[in-house]
Amino acid sequence: MAAAGRTESVTVSAVIFDWGGTLTPWHDIEPMAQFLAVTDDPDAAQRLCAASDVVWARSRDQQRSATLAEVFRLAEVAHTDDAVAAFHEWWKPHTFTDPDAAPLLVGLRERGIRVGVLSNTIWSRVEHERIFDRDGVSHLLHGAVYTSEIPWTKPHPEAFRAALAALGDPDPEDTVFVGDRLFDDIHGAAALGMRTIYIPHSTIPADQHGHTVGTPDAVVQRLGEVLAVVDAWR
Secondary structure, eight states: OEEOSOOSOOOOOEEEEOTBTTTBOOOOOOHHHHHHTTOSOHHHHHHHHHHHHHHHHHHHHHOBOOOHHHHHHHHTOOOOHHHHHHHHHHHGGGOOOOTTHHHHHHHHHHTTOEEEEEEOOSSOHHHHHHHHHHTTOGGGOSEEEEGGGSSBOTTSHHHHHHHHHHTTOOOGGGEEEEESOIIIIIIHHHHTTOEEEEOOOOOOOGGGOOSOOOOOSEEOSSGGGHHHHHHHHO
């Protein structure tokens, strides 16, 4: 574990986590594979992949959100229940929560710290909640914001403000954000005054890098090390 930036003691009243690559470990995937699971038509799968690239580029450059339904609509592919089910079934092996997550969240709650999630996602709340229910951590969260439900994505400040509101509006300076992306997570949270903890194990594609590389206040090599950092700051 390595620390950087601010070291003075502070009040920590809330910790907000990114999801993919943070609460759930990063997995490298072949982008086309997720859509070939949806359709037997290679052309349709290619259109879905291209549409996905469009909405994620918009997220990077304009911080505007999207949904899975929008991806299907842009690709001119039918957004059916069967197609969505096949998509999420393909993703299932890549969604399991980090084993460190549950004891970490319990430890934070035992300290009176509110726990939240802010995820840049095109997936529905229902799907994320199903994953957290499956992995037995839903009851450990005080609130969650999924950008598929709001106009903005990280690093836009309104995305972080929505996450703060979901936790009862703690002061940003009393809030820690934990994530695996130096632009979306670290730069975005720090710009609002939050402390930041970076988990550097995700292979972020070059075309998903933003215009700014944030400097984290701490770096951890495992999710479970977050608790020691928070304790040290408190």
